[in-house]
Amino acid sequence: MPQETILILGASFAGLGAAHYILKHILPALPKSGDTTYTVTLVNPSTDFYWRIAGPRATVSKALMPPAKYLYPIAPGFASYPKDSFTFIQGTATALSTSSRTATITLADGSTTSIPYHALIIATGTNTPAPQLSQHTTTAALTAALDDFQAALPKATSVIVAGGGPVGVETAGEIGEFLNGTPGFFGTKPAHPKAKVTLISGDKKLLPVLRPAIALTAEKYLARVGVDVVYDVRVTSAAAEAKAGQTAVTLADGSVRSADLYVDATGVRPNTAFLSSDLVNERGFVVCDPATLRVDAAGPRVYVVGDAGSYTRGGVMDLDNALPVVMTNLKKDLTGGSGPDRTYTPNNSEQQIVPVGRGKGVGAFGGWRVPSWFVWMIKGRDYLSSMAPDIVSGKKWAKESK
Template sequence: MSSEPLNIVILGASFAGLSVAHHFLDDTLHRLSTTPAAPPYRLVLVSPSTHIYWNIGAPRALVAPGLIKEEDTFVAIEPGFKRHKKADFTFIQGHATGLDTIARTVTIESIGAKAQKRASQLMGKRGSTQPQTPTTPASANGSIGVLKQSIPYHALVLATGTSAHSDLLSLHGPHTSTIAALHSFHARVPNASSIVVCGGGPSGVETAGQLATFLNHTSTLSSMFPSKQQKNLRAKLPSKGTKQIILIASTPRLLPALPTREGLKAEKQLHGLGVRVITNTRVESASRSPETDRWTLKLDNNTTLLCDLYVPATGVSPNTGYVPKKLLDANGYVQTNPQTLRVDAAGERVYAIGDCASYSSNYVLDVYPAVAPLMINMYHDLLAHELHLASPYGGNDEEIEALKADDALFSKREAVDSVLCPITRRGGVGVLMGIALPSKMVWLMKGRDYRVSKGRRVVVDGNNPYAVRNALK
């Protein structure tokens, strides 16, 4: 048996990457190493952030500090893997910057001395290190700068997801950057008289609703939080007069992916909170003046809108800048076999899952049904390699061919059939498995606490936070 473990590399440590990592360590790993010639394996999880961001709750977290506790909003990744043997798992904080499918290596910019040391231990004979000018601020462990390092992979999972256009709504590198963005926004809210949210999808609708609910209707605290928390939260919310909150959508109505009735209900609820809704209008440019600290928004109807705060919630961009263009579709997503979830053009044992993959609709519930078929196919591919090592000159050909013919096939739902969109103090709009929900049920299932208790389970177990069996827990 080889003394050097083969690297099973997962790029990205959010919903998709965490679920795949735990599945591999809990199940797949223990079913491998079936022959004396089989190699040992090591799971390598790479992420620019040491913490996940529970951005499901971002529309409420951005309003004011304390509405969702910071320790619930940002959950450390590495402690979630303490139940796995250290020899089987390595976490590296770093950005993927390159992928060489011929050499079968990934290049990462490791952040901090701890990550750099760990990466150097994984490189084996094929890896390399290239010093690079420091480009990042001090990391959590006190080290400065990054180091470009090349790591070989035996199997590779691309799970780098997407990033929202706003620093408030998703991670853009280390979680400390998002914390800083939230703190900066919180500090500006008290003196802001006008806030514009752009985007008619769930993120934009929820953000406008949460801002209006908590900034203009602070009586909601009495019904949404225990009395001992109300005094503390009231002190953090601005006490000035009603703020003008505007929601701009480029579509004819809000929530265009949902039935028309739900979009109209959302608009009615926002109107009830005093939100001005503008549809069929696109923001063509947005700029902030350093002198006045105000935003100027140029709209496609030849008008200009001034505001104190601006939150773009107009979709996402795939985090695939490190992927060769030949592996990407026209929109920058990884071209993924929609049934096997392999990246066929990248060579053997390369897979993609979650928002960065072409099969996905940028929808968290596209992740979890895909995990099982991906892991079955990865197991078959790894086992086939083991059988080949055991009989390099033939002898296991029939078993190998049988594994190749036994692919698990993923079938994606064609429509977005489950969305929960909290808007008011005790309600919102939503559908679950295609069935419209009463407003109060949306609050009960999500708006009550934005399901922050599920964040730790995502990190510790890789479980689906929206699983129906846990919906009311």
């Protein structure tokens, strides 16, 4: 009996969600008549899922953020599905032919294989310059990056974090509190700081999504843990100095700062090097129909979901809007259904939650500013890691989104 493959590239938040959704709600609903069956193939560089939301705290200490809270094996979450309906491949997409509708996958052992697809979901996401803040390749590489940083951190007397977005602010806050502690109840700075921690922002304010008043509060909370903020200058390069163990950080104004440790948290880069130039924009994000999330230039039944797509400003919360759109349109395309497509509406409201250290934070939901205690309660306690098991197991998508 002919078998058609629904290929999903990437097994982070978007890819895992897509795989579980298809297996739960789409394959069982396809017509039983005819000779064709469908299977889901999921490709990912690592056999584990990294809850990268916890990266800022995982960076500083396993005691504060144990690996069991941010690393989860992928395979057990799919054990309950019929064996002939799902295949997991540890590998990385290195080429895509839209004419032959095949993806070239470089496997963990360095060999390559070619996978034909009937439908394709690009969910390869993004990576960060600092290797401990996203999972670029294998769990071993991620763990090594975390171990190396944690071994060096207690001895550091100077740390530079580049990037004034949420990950930069969160990482600087965690490092500052780990090294310098917090002030007393009425204090504004640590009483006995042990390290000079500097956050360098290329913009005139922190946290571009949030209003200036919230950004200033974030700066105040950073000062509580001994973090100084430098505004309106970008890092142009960072390189090891002749002096052992230090990094020279060159800024756009020509100045050079030295630090024992340097963390590049200057945004994300899309994992789309395997795609041809006609499928991505000038920044490397996958160009799609912003309403249906189909990648029309790649042919029929090709979609993008998650941070690799040009349709989104990024963030895990956006998936709750985007993934059901892709899934509904995939189901329609597979069944030949009629009627209108499901369409995506971006949520561009002021919405972001940013812990600053282990006890403070700033943010807004739906345009409403929220207090520090609320940020701590929602995210600051464990960086939402209690939500990870439901994503890995597929429980999050147990119900079909109508």
